[in-house]
Amino acid sequence: MSENKIDSIIEKYRGKPGALIHALTEIQHANHWLPREVLHKVADALEVPFSQAMQIASFYKTFSLTPKGRHEVHVCTGMTCHLRGAAKLMEKVQELTGLQPGETDAAAKFTLEAGSCLGSCSIGPELIVDGKHYGRMSPEKAEDVLNRYE
């Protein structure tokens, strides 16, 4: 992730304390996580205390204070998906990525997350990569899906 992109996002909100969450959200989407130096830059530019930037960044689950992969992989573990075979799907995805839920690989390609009921029970078990839903997943199909991401 280029520093320029982050800087241009920060510049857009310079001097607007009320835009803290907007700025952090944009940086999170572009950079996948919020390094401490970036939080310092945001706090200085938006004229909010650093403690407030830290409070917001640690409060919401959207923001990550640790590095995340380029692609966020969610496996739904809600009740319906579970009954339709989410456990096997999860096993396969863990095997393919080498990750436990919550982990990120060394090349920062994937971050694996387990989510409970992502709201599409009728197409379960489902796999969500970067917000794109893949329904009626089987372990074999999951392999095809993950291979599409670089």
Added chain:
Amino acid sequence: MTDMVLQIDGKDVTASTGMTVLQAAQQAGINIPTLCHHAQLEDYGGCRLCMVEVETRGRTNYVVSCLYPAEKGLVVRTRSEKVDKIRRVIIEELMAHAPDAPELVKLAQEYGADRNRFEKEASFCVLCGLCVRYCAEVKQKHAVGFIENGPMREISFIPELAAKECWNCQECFAICPTSYAQAAYLLTEALAFPGQRKKQAPAVKPQPHTTFGGIPVIVA
């Protein structure tokens, strides 16, 4: 500023516009217990200990008096069976976190709270926010803030700022009801900038706090 009359515990009390029920009561010498209230800080409504019973237009409500504006003809009861019960449970819940905090021990005696009612989870912080708000509103340093959310919520000193500001101020240590602010600061120091303050002579002599609730407070 117009004056109005309201009734607190059967006593007629005069209050001016913009005053809260708590301020009106304190002015009249009626005691309402508080934990997160501080005269120099904006009202917060965090601890809910100042809960009172108010009666307006024939309806009875339970409100936090530090935020509830005083109004004409309001009937306030600062002690009733239900108010006492609310306060007792709040104290019992806080005591799961800070069982030996002097202010809580005193309140527990008054309200008959059982310090062992809830399973102990000694975080020592009752999240009253006094240190955070004092640092932000009075000192305007923002060296301590809240982080995380829900059950994980805690106060956190910002090491970059704490290294410069805190040792010469220490004012939040004295207003903390549980001494946790001091502990959190010293832990931050030990982790992030150990030994640094011994090298630098203090610029300003800190306010000497000798003891606070029987616990000696460090004076440089």
